Amino acid sequence: MSLTLLCLYTHRYSLALVMTLVLVTASTDDSSPPTNITAVLGDTTTFRCHIQKLGSPVIRMYIQRVIKDSQEIFINGFDSSRKLDVHPEYQKRTKVNRTDLSMELTNVSISDEGLYKCVVFSDTMDKEMPKIHLKVTANYRVPTMEKKCSKHGDGAAGKSCQLSCSSVGGYPQSAVKWEGLNLSLINVIHNESSEDLYSKTWTINQTIMYNCDQPTNVSCAVEGAVSPAVSICEKEPFSIEVITAIVVVLVIVLLIILVLVWMKFCRGRSSTARSGDDEEVSVAFK
Ligand SMILES: *[C@@H]1O[C@H](CO)[C@@H](O)[C@H](O)[C@H]1NC(C)=O
Ligand SMILES: *[C@@H]1O[C@H](CO)[C@@H](O)[C@H](O)[C@H]1NC(C)=O
Ligand SMILES: *[C@@H]1O[C@H](CO)[C@@H](O)[C@H](O)[C@H]1NC(C)=O
Ligand SMILES: *[C@@H]1O[C@H](CO)[C@@H](O)[C@H](O)[C@H]1NC(C)=O
Ligand SMILES: *[C@@H]1O[C@H](CO)[C@@H](O)[C@H](O)[C@H]1NC(C)=O
Ligand SMILES: *[C@@H]1O[C@H](CO)[C@@H](O)[C@H](O)[C@H]1NC(C)=O
Ligand SMILES: *[C@@H]1O[C@H](CO)[C@@H](O)[C@H](O)[C@H]1NC(C)=O
Numbered sequence: 714m715s716l717t718l719l720c721l722y723t724h725r726y727s728l729a730l731v732m733t734l735v736l737v738t739a740s741t742d743d744s745s746p747p748t749n750i751t752a753v754l755g756d757t758t759t760f761r762c763h764i765q766k767l768g769s770p771v772i773r774m775y776i777q778r779v780i781k782d783s784q785e786i787f788i789n790g791f792d793s794s795r796k797l798d799v800h801p802e803y804q805k806r807t808k809v810n811r812t813d814l815s816m817e818l819t820n821v822s823i824s825d826e827g828l829y830k831c832v833v834f835s836d837t838m839d840k841e842m843p844k845i846h847l848k849v850t851a852n853y854r855v856p857t858m859e860k861k862c863s864k865h866g867d868g869a870a871g872k873s874c875q876l877s878c879s880s881v882g883g884y885p886q887s888a889v890k891w892e893g894l895n896l897s898l899i900n901v902i903h904n905e906s907s908e909d910l911y912s913k914t915w916t917i918n919q920t921i922m923y924n925c926d927q928p929t930n931v932s933c934a935v936e937g938a939v940s941p942a943v944s945i946c947e948k949e950p951f952s953i954e955v956i957t958a959i960v961v962v963l964v965i966v967l968l969i970i971l972v973l974v975w976m977k978f979c980r981g982r983s984s985t986a987r988s989g990d991d992e993e994v995s996v997a998f999k
Contacts, residue, residue: 747828747844752821754851754884754914760833760840762814773834774809776816778827779844788829789816823849823913824883851914855885855932856861856940870925874945878933879918889919893931893942899923 752758760776782974789799789807799807808817814833818825826849831842862874878889885908903920915934919966925946932942 720889727885745843747846749846749848749850751850752818752825754823754849754912755817756821757817758821758847759849760816760818760829760845762816762833764814764833764840764842769835769837771811771814771833771835774811774814774833775832776809776829777832778819778829780827785830800801800893813957821847821849822938823851825849831865849884851882851884851912853880853887853917853938854888855937855938856880858931858933858940858943860943862945862946865924871924872946873900874925875920876923876933876943876945877903877918877920878935878940880935880938881911881916883917883936883938884914886915887936889930890934891921892934892939893929894923897926 750760751757759876762774762776764771772794773790773792776788777785778788779785787797787800788803790813793811806819808819811818812833826847829845829847833840833842833843846910856878857880859877860874862872865871865873876891878891880889885909889904901919901920902921902922905918907916908914909916919933923931923945928947929945930942931945932940934940
């Protein structure tokens, strides 16, 4: 039921009827779905309790955190007739604006996630706003990827690669996505999530086995964060052993040629030595 209607009724009917209507209004708002707001870890967020067309000025406003259905914690607010007791933790981190009925919360942490509600009081009525659900997110760091590739043991073509992807510092919990791979050929061998007890952020780590016979560029992603691409199963024109073998053969061939040339030279030289006495004479004359 809208407030305008409520005012109309106020003029036309008895106070008793108005009181029941107020109760009805309050319970209707209470059960309506919460408004969602999202904040990034460490940022500042604003809870807005602004009510349109509230007949008389607001004299009190409470912003409370709803822990369970019946359990609520007072966060901050104002009361035009007295000073409110605010928990020191929230005293530091919250600021209430009486003009637009909002509250700013700074340095949002993951434990701030949850349900809140505003209760607004004026001379004529109390009004409970629809609840506000604060969702907190934290961005995952750019994932790191490691690869370990080896030839198939059974001598089949292609390679078998073990790929590990890990990312830290995100919230909520998420999962690793692989890009560039045929998803139906992925074999997950290790999947791990761990929560940091202090910051409540998640570290996730997944290791897969992947067989490939085509060169592939692969990267892994966690939410918006994508690792640099890594090439797997590159075509290696010659393996180290083949190159070593070629070098050894070349060296041997070169040695044989050298030996042959040397032998030929020596044979030629010994024959000239046998038939060339003039040479020895010329040497003797020096
Ligand atoms: C708030 O988020 C919840 C899920 O987190 C969703 O079911 C609901 O519809 C959202 N409410 C609004 C008003 O968007
Ligand atoms: C309160 O909100 C109004 C309207 O948004 C703004 O003009 C004013 O500067 C705010 N006051 C404070 C103390 O932040
Ligand atoms: C924000 O909160 C975290 C703990 O939740 C604290 O370690 C950090 O010092 C706070 N930062 C500021 C600027 O207050
Ligand atoms: C993925 O691998 C499966 C099984 O080998 C094959 O049937 C399918 O066509 C492949 N998909 C793509 C996109 O290559
Ligand atoms: C890995 O763990 C995450 C979080 O526990 C889960 O969401 C995901 O489905 C798991 N993936 C596999 C392939 O088991
Ligand atoms: C992820 O898991 C793999 C396999 O258990 C491990 O080798 C690697 O060190 C882990 N990485 C991180 C950052 O925890
Ligand atoms: C992989 O990336 C490299 C460098 O960006 C590129 O030259 C190559 O063509 C890519 N290979 C495939 C199979 O996409």
